[in-house]
Amino acid sequence: MSIFSKTCEYAIRAVFFIAHRTESGDRVGIKEIATGISSPEHFLAKILQDLSRRGIVKSAKGPNGGFYMDEQTLRRPLVDVVEAVDGNGLFVGCGLGLVSCSEKKPCPLHAEFAVIRKNIHQMLVKTSIGDFTEDLNLGITNLKK
Amino acid sequence: MSIFSKTCEYAIRAVFFIAHRTESGDRVGIKEIATGISSPEHFLAKILQDLSRRGIVKSAKGPNGGFYMDEQTLRRPLVDVVEAVDGNGLFVGCGLGLVSCSEKKPCPLHAEFAVIRKNIHQMLVKTSIGDFTEDLNLGITNLKK
């Protein structure tokens, strides 16, 4: 198990990649993104179609088409990407899978999980898609394999 | 997505239940555990077989048989249960799924995830299976549905 689903990992890596490649305003094709983040091309295509429908990335068909981002999408918090793909199960909901778990009727790990869930949520709310472009440009960080 | 797999959620709930029901030293059957934690009986049986092989729970066949725990297993940290079922992917490994991600060649969220992973790990190391028995006995916490 990892924190995010595979789909969500690809989604986050893809939006980082697009942000980093479209600062100048131009577009980047699915093939280039897929190789750039080491993901299966057609599977990623499905994911980006979905993110596009939800307005998290922009896309254009035809020659010189591809995926890109505008100032507004670059400022969207990471939590928007995660929620679009994996839903909010990571932030709400019981760590032990109990639907009835609540402050009143808590599971044994309720308090412990509250802290962890809050940490994850805050991290994803504080960070925006565009925040990571500079380090990628500088080669400090990396999205491949 | 939730933090743990369904299997792991059942496993944790089951060990809590067994700990809580076997303080007095007696054994509890798979049927009783399954209804006590709202899990599918045969699926849970598989999980407990595995935990039993790994020494995380004890079991005995035949009349008056069932699952139980001794002092030693009650003191084992929760992380042992999680690692037995879900592996250590939650504590080690990259949040974005990059196998090559490291301090030297980090993914963009490397630092952010380091904190979260450490939180989760510490929580699971600090808490033991037996730590939750009292609250369950008092009816403060709950393992059903």
Added chain:
DNA sequence: AAAATAAAAGATAAAAAACTCTTTTATTAT
């Protein structure tokens, strides 16, 4: 020894997640 009990083991089935391939639609450039 025989019957009853309960976990272990084996074999299968259903559902969800991950992944692939093909066709269609929109856009641009010639």
Added chain:
DNA sequence: ATAATAAAAGAGTTTTTTATCTTTTATTTT
């Protein structure tokens, strides 16, 4: 208008996870 390009959409397949059912093995009680 035509050809070329690239995403969108549709229709699968494969793998993993979750779940069920049946048979076997070990243990206890009578």
